Amino acid sequence: xxxxxxxxxxxxxxxxxxxxxxxxxxxxxxxxxxxxxxxxxxxxxxxxxxxxxxxxxxxxxxxxxxxxxxxxxxxxxxxxxxxxxxxxxxxxxxxxxxxxxxxxxxxxxxxxxxxxxxxxxxxxxxxxxxxxxxxxxxxxxxxxxxxxxxxxxxxxxxxxxxxxxxxxxxxxxxxxxxxxxxxxxxxxxxxxxxxxxxxxxxxxxxxxxxxxxxxxxxxxxxxxxxxxxxxxxxxxxxxxxxxxxxxxxxxxxxxxxxxxxxxxxxxxxxxxxxxxxxxxxxxxxxxxxxxxxxxxxxxxxxxxxxxxxxxxxxxxxx
Numbered sequence: 001x002x003x004x005x006x007x008x009x010x011x012x013x014x015x016x017x018x019x020x021x022x023x024x025x026x027x028x029x030x031x032x033x034x035x036x037x038x039x040x041x042x043x044x045x046x047x048x049x050x051x052x053x054x055x056x057x058x059x060x061x062x063x064x065x066x067x068x069x070x071x072x073x074x075x076x077x078x079x080x081x082x083x084x085x086x087x088x089x090x091x092x093x094x095x096x097x098x099x100x101x102x103x104x105x106x107x108x109x110x111x112x113x114x115x116x117x118x119x120x121x122x123x124x125x126x127x128x129x130x131x132x133x134x135x136x137x138x139x140x141x142x143x144x145x146x147x148x149x150x151x152x153x154x155x156x157x158x159x160x161x162x163x164x165x166x167x168x169x170x171x172x173x174x175x176x177x178x179x180x181x182x183x184x185x186x187x188x189x190x191x192x193x194x195x196x197x198x199x200x201x202x203x204x205x206x207x208x209x210x211x212x213x214x215x216x217x218x219x220x221x222x223x224x225x226x227x228x229x230x231x232x233x234x235x236x237x238x239x240x241x242x243x244x245x246x247x248x249x250x251x252x253x254x255x256x257x258x259x260x261x262x263x264x265x266x267x268x269x270x271x272x273x274x275x276x277x278x279x280x281x282x283x284x285x286x287x288x289x290x291x292x293x294x295x296x297x298x299x300x301x302x303x304x305x306x307x308x309x310x311x312x313x314x315x316x317x318x
Contacts, residue, residue: 004317005185007145008063011193011225011276012292013070014055014095016134019262023123027165030134034177036123036130041243043075045263048093050299054306056102057292059110062313065146066180067110067139068193068225074133074218077125086122089189096137110139114178116153118195121171132318136193136226138180146191150181154214156194158206160197173197177211177226181218187318188220198229208236221282221318227258227309229275237279244278244314248288255290260308269293271310278314287315 018039025298026032039140074096078089096112103110115137122131133214136153140146155176162171177194197204208228228235232252239245243253256271271293278288291297294311 004186005145006286007064007065007184007189007316009066009068009191009223009225009278009316010059010062010064010291010311010313010314011068011227011278011308012055013195013227013276013309014051015046015050015264015309016071016073016132017046017075017093017308021202024028024162024171029229030244032164032166032216033124033126036125042131042245043093045265046304047299047302048095051264051304051306052098052102053105054096054297054299054304055099055292056106058306058311059103060106060108062291065141065144066191066223068191069137069203070193070195070227071134072137073196076131077128077129080124080129082128089129090201096181111142111144111148112137113140113148113180114138114151114153114193116155116176116178118155118174118176119175124145136176136178136195138178138191138193140180140182145184147184148180148182151179153178153297156207156210158197158203158210160200160203162199173199175207177214179215184318190215190218190220190222192222192224192225194226194228196226196228196230199246201230201234202249204229205236212238221315223278223283225277227276231273231275232245235277236276240281241279242281242285244280244285244288245274245312247285248314250288255312256293257290257310257312258308260305262308264304264308266305276309276312278312280314280316284317285314286317289313
């Protein structure tokens with residue numbers, strides 16, 4: 001008798017490192033610059049180099065074959081020149097190289113696929129300009145069960161122009177998705193990662209519907225993961241997509257994945273809602289659980305939570 005082909009997948013929002021909502025309530029340019037300074041302080045406190053090592057330990061421990069990431073971020077600063085223009089930037093922290101190095105150090109190298117930048121912006125902080133660029137990324141374990149055959153990315157048509165307390169100043173927030181096609185023991189499968197809108201239900205629902213229509217029926221099983229920024233009663237994924245958490249017997253009112261403090265140093269977990277999911281179609285779910293939510297998952301030596309989110313791991317069979 002043949003053994004069913006298996007695949008372990010995961011989603012993890014690794015947290016951009018600071019609470020950008022601080023910026024939206026600023027009422028003038030000076031306050032905006034002051035709050036941007038607070039964001040910079042939070043970024044230092046949340047120390048992604050430490051957190052990358054914690055995330056890598058979890059990913060390797062779980063034997064993840066394909067990993068969908070959100071908020072993979074590059075922070076940079078640039079001088080404001082005497083004529084008011086912005087000079088060349090220098091990175092403050094780049095998440096993706098740090099995470100790849102941490103995975104390599106754990107003995108499990110991963111390859112990068114379907115990188116799609118999906119939010120960006122910049123603000124004055126003193127005499128410098130601070131910028132942020134975030135992305136969704138798919139990582140595939142080198143030599144693992146999943147053999148990549150193709151990839152593509154896209155940006156949603158639905159965009160939220162986030163208002164601020166300053167007349168005429170908005171933050172345009174774009175969201176996106178990435179897809180990687182591959183095979184597992186000869187079985188074709190499509191893996192999709194997304195991060196839909198956090199601040200308004202209308203654009204979020206439109207992005208979900210756009211993604212479902214774009215994926216369509218590719219003629220093979222589909223794994224669709226991500227931070228959907230919606231609780232189970234509101235996420236609204238249609239059939240034939242199956243919520244792996246529920247399929248594996250998870251409690252309808254459990255599996256919390258979001259809610260740690262902004263600087264990640266809260267002693268007890270504050271996870272209090274489920275907004276991160278693994279959805280599957282035409283695959284059997286053999287298990288699904290939350291990771292990164294236990295004290296033993298915290299960083300050393302700083303004792304930070306790996307992210308303000310927990311990850312979700314699912315074990316699947318064809």
